[in-house]
Structure formats: structure tokens, C-alpha cells
Amino acid sequence: MPADASPDGRVTARGFAQGDPVRVLGMTDGFEFTRDGEIARLTFTRPEKMNAITYGMWSAIPDVVARVEQDPALKVLVLDGAGKHFSAGADISEFRELRSTAEGAATYDKAVDGAVSALTAMRKPSVAMIQGNCIGGGCQVSVACDFRFAAAGARFGITPAKLGIVYHFDSTRQLVSLVGPADAKYFLLSGELVGAVRAREIGLVNDVFEAEELAGATAAFVATLCARSQASVRGMNRIIEKIVAGQESTDAEVEDIRLAALHGEDYAEGVDAFLNRRPPKFTYR
Incomplete structure (x- = not known):
């Protein structure tokens, strides 16, 4: 990913700073949290699983949000995925163990709701930088962010109807507020995927860029947010x-x-x- 940075490590218009200006603040299984000047960054780091989100990752997101909110030097949180994808969704391989009973499903859903609520309630802006698959829980995370910028080859979908699951109320409300009830029904009832251009047309993403331009375009917008009151x-x-x-x-x-x-x-x-x-x-x- 191309990147330039000013001497103090701030993000610049061409990309996100890498190397010495970036300081790793914490790591949990599945994602990495880094800080680069005024920018916090949460990267899903399970590329071998297309960055599928585990129960532990859902549970840890509120702590990440709290850390960003409480740090006076941080202004924006950027979310992205390692490798070729943002996130293919929740890790379904955990469902037989963690969602095999009504009680287990309720506990799992509480972690998901907590992550979505934390992102939604952030006062500091959050930006999802999306490439590849952004499906299911991955799309749910991106919709909870304030802004979504996508690579031209990105794909979006929300697939509870393929699993016999009824989608979360707050996440459904957020989706309806972005794309309207007709397109929300298309996503949720069909489980079909749409490309990035269609996602922009219906309001699911703010803008679409060629893959090599995504980091720079996102960084330029983040820099604008940081410059505002x-x-x-x-x-x-x-x-x-x-x-x-x-x-x-x-x-x-x-x-x-x-x-x-x-x-x-x-x-x-x-x-x-x-x-x-x-x-x-x-x-x-």
C-alpha cells in the first residue's frame, strides 16, 4: 500500500504512513490496532480466513473504540483488512459451538450488538476502507462506521437469509437509513452480493476508487476530517x-x-x- 507521511507521522494525501511513524499499540487474535499521529487504525488480520470476525474480535471492538475516544490526540479511526479482503463476515466455524443453543446465540449476539453500538456511538469519526469481500458481519461493521470508501473490485452483501438468522434490529435500522427499505430488503431477503459501483449508486458506500488509489483517496479524506473543528x-x-x-x-x-x-x-x-x-x-x- 503506497504511503507518505509528514515528519510527525501524520497521514498525508497520498496514503497512510508506514514504518517508524507507526507505533503498534496493541494486538489481539484477529486484528491489530496501530496509531499514526492523529489517526488510529484497526486492521483485521486473518487474511487466510478472508478476515472472518471471531467472537473474541467482536468482544474486543468496544475496548478499541473506548481507547480511541479517550485519547485526546486521536481524531479518526480507520478500519481495514489485511490481504485482499475487508472481511467475509462472522466466523461461521464458531457457530456450532457458540450458537448451538438459544442461550449461546444470545450471548454471541450480545457481543455483536456491543461492537456495532460502540462504533455507532463514536463521537470521533470512523472510516471503513474496503477492498475485496465485505460481506455479512464485515458489511455490518462497515455500515456502523461513519464513512465507507471502496476499491472498484469490492463486493458487498448481508446474508442472514442463507443461515436462517434474523438480522439485528439496530443494524437493520442503520442499513435502511443508508439505502432505503427497498434495497435493504434486497440485501437481507435475497442474500445476493452487489459490486462496488452498485453499492455507491444506492448509498451503501460514499465513493469508489481503483484499488491502487484507495489508500491515498481515503487518507486525503481523513486528513480533511482532522483539519476541521x-x-x-x-x-x-x-x-x-x-x-x-x-x-x-x-x-x-x-x-x-x-x-x-x-x-x-x-x-x-x-x-x-x-x-x-x-x-x-x-x-x-
Whole structure:
């Protein structure tokens, strides 16, 4: 994957930094969590299994999210997969043992729900960088992210109807909010796969790039997110989450978010920078 970085290890427009600027913060079976300046990165690392997601991986995702949220130096979480694929979905080989009873299935589903809820509730933005297969639980993870950028050869599908499973409520709601009920039914009831171009047409992904351009294009967008007011980014992310969840009018939390931004340093800096025709230097963490 091509990559360039500034001396402080920040991501640049051509790609994500590799080598010395990247510091490995933690490893669990199935994925690697790294930090590169303002960018956190969670990489699924089971390429021999097309990065199928195990129960242990589902269970660990909330801890990763909490780590990113609590670190004031981090602004964005990027998710991707090692090798040729993002993720082919949940590791079905575990189902006979872990989902063989109603109680076992409930425990497993609780881990999946926890991972999806953690990603959905993030104030800091999350970006899925997708190549190859993004199917089942892999697609579920990507839909829980704020943004999805895909390689032209990527494939998407959600396949509970092939397993006799009824999809999670919150994940179904998220899918419907992205693609609408008709295309959500197509995915969930048929289990058929669609290509990246079709996924972009229906709103499942934000944009599609040639495979060799994906890393650079994603990095450029991540750099844009990092340059914006984080007070604005996180406040609006929370409000959008509430709207998607069905809230129809403002509440005390929304008003508190807006009032805090109005009295914050970023607002004063943004207005002054605009009036003086200079780039803003936001300081909110």
C-alpha cells in the first residue's frame, strides 16, 4: 500500500504512513490496532480466513473504540483488512459451538450488538476502507462506521437469509437509513452480493476508487476530517446519530452541544480565520 507521511507521522494525501511513524499499540487474535499521529487504525488480520470476525474480535471492538475516544490526540479511526479482503463476515466455524443453543446465540449476539453500538456511538469519526469481500458481519461493521470508501473490485452483501438468522434490529435500522427499505430488503431477503459501483449508486458506500488509489483517496479524506473543528465534527456526529435512531426534534443534549460550540475556542477561531482569509487553527480536543 503506497504511503507518505509528514515528519510527525501524520497521514498525508497520498496514503497512510508506514514504518517508524507507526507505533503498534496493541494486538489481539484477529486484528491489530496501530496509531499514526492523529489517526488510529484497526486492521483485521486473518487474511487466510478472508478476515472472518471471531467472537473474541467482536468482544474486543468496544475496548478499541473506548481507547480511541479517550485519547485526546486521536481524531479518526480507520478500519481495514489485511490481504485482499475487508472481511467475509462472522466466523461461521464458531457457530456450532457458540450458537448451538438459544442461550449461546444470545450471548454471541450480545457481543455483536456491543461492537456495532460502540462504533455507532463514536463521537470521533470512523472510516471503513474496503477492498475485496465485505460481506455479512464485515458489511455490518462497515455500515456502523461513519464513512465507507471502496476499491472498484469490492463486493458487498448481508446474508442472514442463507443461515436462517434474523438480522439485528439496530443494524437493520442503520442499513435502511443508508439505502432505503427497498434495497435493504434486497440485501437481507435475497442474500445476493452487489459490486462496488452498485453499492455507491444506492448509498451503501460514499465513493469508489481503483484499488491502487484507495489508500491515498481515503487518507486525503481523513486528513480533511482532522483539519476541521473537532467540536463541530463530534457534535454533529452525535446529532446525526440521534436523528438516525428516530429522534424527531431537539432535546437538552442537542442544545448543550450547540451552546458549548458557540462558546468554544473553535468558533471564535473559525470566524476570525474566515474574516481574515486564512486557514483556521482549531485547538479543540
